[in-house]
Amino acid sequence: MGSKERIQRLKDENRMKILQASLQIIRDEGLSSLSMRKIADIIEYTAPMIYEYFANKEAILSELAAIGYLKLAKKVKEAKEQEKTPEKQIEAMWLAYWQFSFDQKELYQLMYGIGAPCCEMQKTFQCTDSHTKLITDVIKEIMKDKKPSDELICRKYFTYWSIIHGLISINLVNKGNGDETNQQVLKDAIHGITRSLNN
Amino acid sequence: MGSKERIQRLKDENRMKILQASLQIIRDEGLSSLSMRKIADIIEYTAPMIYEYFANKEAILSELAAIGYLKLAKKVKEAKEQEKTPEKQIEAMWLAYWQFSFDQKELYQLMYGIGAPCCEMQKTFQCTDSHTKLITDVIKEIMKDKKPSDELICRKYFTYWSIIHGLISINLVNKGNGDETNQQVLKDAIHGITRSLNN
DNA sequence: GAAGTTTGCCTAACACTGTTAAATAATTTA
DNA sequence: TAAATTATTTAACAGTGTTAGGCAAACTTC
Numbered sequence: 001m002g003s004k005e006r007i008q009r010l011k012d013e014n015r016m017k018i019l020q021a022s023l024q025i026i027r028d029e030g031l032s033s034l035s036m037r038k039i040a041d042i043i044e045y046t047a048p049m050i051y052e053y054f055a056n057k058e059a060i061l062s063e064l065a066a067i068g069y070l071k072l073a074k075k076v077k078e079a080k081e082q083e084k085t086p087e088k089q090i091e092a093m094w095l096a097y098w099q100f101s102f103d104q105k106e107l108y109q110l111m112y113g114i115g116a117p118c119c120e121m122q123k124t125f126q127c128t129d130s131h132t133k134l135i136t137d138v139i140k141e142i143m144k145d146k147k148p149s150d151e152l153i154c155r156k157y158f159t160y161w162s163i164i165h166g167l168i169s170i171n172l173v174n175k176g177n178g179d180e181t182n183q184q185v186l187k188d189a190i191h192g193i194t195r196s197l198n199n
Numbered sequence: 200m201g202s203k204e205r206i207q208r209l210k211d212e213n214r215m216k217i218l219q220a221s222l223q224i225i226r227d228e229g230l231s232s233l234s235m236r237k238i239a240d241i242i243e244y245t246a247p248m249i250y251e252y253f254a255n256k257e258a259i260l261s262e263l264a265a266i267g268y269l270k271l272a273k274k275v276k277e278a279k280e281q282e283k284t285p286e287k288q289i290e291a292m293w294l295a296y297w298q299f300s301f302d303q304k305e306l307y308q309l310m311y312g313i314g315a316p317c318c319e320m321q322k323t324f325q326c327t328d329s330h331t332k333l334i335t336d337v338i339k340e341i342m343k344d345k346k347p348s349d350e351l352i353c354r355k356y357f358t359y360w361s362i363i364h365g366l367i368s369i370n371l372v373n374k375g376n377g378d379e380t381n382q383q384v385l386k387d388a389i390h391g392i393t394r395s396l397n398n
Numbered sequence: 399g400a401a402g403t404t405t406g407c408c409t410a411a412c413a414c415t416g417t418t419a420a421a422t423a424a425t426t427t428a
Numbered sequence: 429t430a431a432a433t434t435a436t437t438t439a440a441c442a443g444t445g446t447t448a449g450g451c452a453a454a455c456t457t458c
Contacts, residue, residue, distance in 0.1 A: 036416060046437055048418080057416065078332040151380075158369075158384050167366025169289070170357075173312040181350075185357050192391060235445060245408055247447080256445065 013049040038153035086141040101168045163189045216242045250332045267306035277332040285340040300367045362388045
């Protein structure tokens with residue numbers, strides 16, 4: 001019965017189509033005008049069909065966010081691998097994070113709830129294999145002489161994250177586009193925090 | 200015709216009632232479950248009546264946000280006035296900002312679009328009489344020996360704001376409540392930036 | 399005070415939204 | 429081919445923001 005697999009593959013395809021269509025609508029018309037019926041139009045089904053693939057609308061958004069986390073982790077990892085010293089790595093990683101948030105505005109907003117009463121933040125993803133893990137590892141590397149506690153590392157990560165996320169949020173809401181000035185503020189801040197790691 | 204004024208006063212009262220009711224609903228049930236009909240229920244009118252006072256739902260949110268800016272500016276001003284040195288002032292002001300965002304979670308989210316596809320950010324308020332003006336004035340005071348350009352001051356303000364707004368956003372989305380660790384990160388960051396103003 | 403005009407307010411409706419239950423069409427199994 | 433299962437749709441519910449039309453009360457003018 002090879003058709004079992006064929007049917008499964010078809011189901012997976014439709015799942016994927018739903019996600020793609022959703023993201024497309026969000027990109028084209030904004031999150032607030034994403035509707036089940038519009039998704040259905042694109043995938044050439046009727047709205048109730050979507051419920052065969054996702055429990056509800058929120059589940060779609062949730063899954064899109066999850067995909068976002070994967071994409072982000074990939075970008076951050078690539079950025080890391082192009083530098084040798086931890087200091088350069090951490091700058092590259094945060095710049096990659098920054099870049100991601102502008103290349104994938106909609107996804108980023110979904111992931112971190114800017115302008116969207118969407119899914120709970122995925123705490124599952126925060127530990128293994130995420131950009132968080134990648135970055136905290138480098139922080140640990142930089143601070144290794146001080147034998148920092150996990151709590152301290154976490155706090156340092158938080159400090160980085162806050163300023164970058166803050167900058168991004170402000171830019172997204174203000175419809176900025178990550179221009180020179182902001183990049184300058186960002187780099188300054190990253191350097192400042194990085195310097196503070198070892199004194 | 201003193202009744203003209205009486206009627207005007209009644210209209211103003213109703214306007215206020217609508218705003219209060221809206222804020223109450225947002226606080227009790229969240230922004231996403233704010234509806235015109237619910238507002239109407241509370242003020243004991245029917246939904247279409249609200250359109251006599253506000254062009255649409257967004258106008259209500261917009262006005263709530265504007266009220267928020269005023270409240271915030273007041274708090275920041277009070278904080279400033281309780282300290283003498285600019286260094287202490289700036290810390291107090293940002294802590295007041297932080298406090299405001301937790302005391303008035305909903306308002307803050309409205310003002311800065313966290314979890315809300317709401318109104319454009321009010322650029323009108325950014326210049327005179329806002330917390331922004333209050334804070335940049337103090338930054339200017341601290342840096343006065345360097346004769347900084349407006350652009351530099353703006354960038355410094357931005358740096359402060361980013362990390363604080365970032366911390367707040369993360370806390371709001373994660374449903375944190377501004378606990379010790381975060382306050383620590385915040386104070387560290389403020390000190391770090393303040394120190395950087397003069398070297 | 400009566401007639402006409404304006405105002406305040408409501409009902410009904412439209413075009414949407416997410417979601418569910420029931421009915422129908424297509425496909426697989428016996 | 430007949431029965432059972434699965435895929436898909438139609439119809440509906442309860443909710444949303446918003447608009448148009450109508451009724452009744454209040455005010456203005458005569």
